[in-house]
Amino acid sequence: xxxxxxxxxxxxxxxxxxxxxxxxxxxxxxxxxxxxxxxxxxxxxxxxxxxxxxxxxxxxxxxxxxxxxxxxxxxxxxxxxxxxxxxxxxxxxxxxxxxxxxxxxxxxxxxxxxxxxxxxxxxxxxxxxxxxxxxxxxxxxxxxxxxxxxxxxxxxxxxxxxxxxxxxxxxxxxxxxxxxxxxxxxxxxxxxxxxxxxxxxxxxxxxxxxxxxxxxxxxxxxxxxxxxxxxxxxxx
Numbered sequence: 001x002x003x004x005x006x007x008x009x010x011x012x013x014x015x016x017x018x019x020x021x022x023x024x025x026x027x028x029x030x031x032x033x034x035x036x037x038x039x040x041x042x043x044x045x046x047x048x049x050x051x052x053x054x055x056x057x058x059x060x061x062x063x064x065x066x067x068x069x070x071x072x073x074x075x076x077x078x079x080x081x082x083x084x085x086x087x088x089x090x091x092x093x094x095x096x097x098x099x100x101x102x103x104x105x106x107x108x109x110x111x112x113x114x115x116x117x118x119x120x121x122x123x124x125x126x127x128x129x130x131x132x133x134x135x136x137x138x139x140x141x142x143x144x145x146x147x148x149x150x151x152x153x154x155x156x157x158x159x160x161x162x163x164x165x166x167x168x169x170x171x172x173x174x175x176x177x178x179x180x181x182x183x184x185x186x187x188x189x190x191x192x193x194x195x196x197x198x199x200x201x202x203x204x205x206x207x208x209x210x211x212x213x214x215x216x217x218x219x220x221x222x223x224x225x226x227x228x229x230x231x232x233x234x235x236x
Contacts (some may be wrong), residue, residue, distance in 0.1 A: 001093045019064035023183055025176030029166040036161060037062060039099055040134045040151055041069040041077075048124070048135040048160030052142055056203035059138040063103040075100040082116070090119040097133050099128040107157075108139040112165040116148040124156045127184050135160070135195065170197060172222055177207055179223070184215050195227050199236055210234070 026034055039045040053059055060081070067077035078099045080092065083106040096102055102123070110116035127133045139146055143162070148154045168176060174193045181188035188211075200206055214225060217233045230236065 002020055005008055016064060016184060017145065018180070019061045020068050021059060023180060024058065024061055024065055025172060027166055027168045027172050033163040033165065037066050037136065037162075038069065040136055041066040041075070042073055043075065043100060043132055043134060045161075047136060048127075048137065048157070049163065050137050050139065050143060050157050050160055051163045051167030052139045053235045055140060056205035057167055058204060059165055061204075063080060063105050063138055067101060067103055070101040072121070074140060077101040077103065078102045078223070079105065081105040081154075082107055085110050085116055087114070093119050093123050096123055097130045100132055100134065102127065102133065102135050104135065104137040106139065107137045108141060108148075111147045114149055117148055119154050121153040121156060122152055124153070135187050170172060170202065172209055173202060173204060173207065177211060180208055180211055181215075184211075185188075186211075186215055186218065186225060192225050192227055192230065195230065198232075 007039060016147060021034065021038065024034070033049075033051060036045055036049060040047075040049055051059060051062065063079060067079050070077040076099045078101070080088070080103070104120070120189060124135065128136050136155070142164075143154055143157045143204065146154070150218065174190070174197060177193050178188045178190075178195065195209060196210065201208060214230060214233060217223075218229070221229075223229045
């Protein structure tokens with residue numbers, strides 16, 4: 001989201017400061033996707049990107065990162081999570097093609113809703129006619145499995161680039177967790193990181209949320225991240 005965009009003021013979402021390309025830990029097989037997202041954020045790649053993967057796989061992180069990268073390079077961006085479409089208005093999409101980068105999260109959440117499907121389809125058409133607007137959309141499943149009622153929308157989504165977001169191996173998750181901690185000024189010893197992986201759900205969203213809580217707790221209590229301290233804070 002660009003700080004000066006009036007559109008963003010009516011959405012109950014924000015871009016986390018720590019969800020950038022630098023804080024994203026890429027696994028083998030996602031390199032081309034990351035490169036294309038970089039290019040799209042800068043307006044180099046005009047084709048729409050459809051990326052899919054299970055919940056908490058890092059899709060939202062990458063959309064936030066693309067918006068942040070666009071903003072850093074003086075381009076406007078707009079992020080909208082369609083998982084909350086029931087609480088927002090389709091009016092938000094009016095004139096959105098004037099924004100340089102539009103990131104639509106959880107697009108399959110509107111599958112079966114004819115009004116929302118038509119709204120997104122119309123946006124795709126307007127962006128296709130725009131000289132300087134790009135689209136990145138994410139979903140939990142491939143286009144053919146998303147069950148869109150509007151076949152023209154499904155067809156339009158297939159026109160662009162299509163990527164499956166590959167999950168991290170457990171060894172990579174430990175490295176990603178340590179990188180996240182380092183960016184927050186924390187030291188996360190390997191044994192402590194492995195303890196978290198063994199005792200918590202292993203998706204990165206859960207692990208990062210817990211790390212955020214531990215970061216705050218360590219500052220309040222002036223304690224380092226040790227296994228005894230984590231057990232105490234998380235009641236493990």
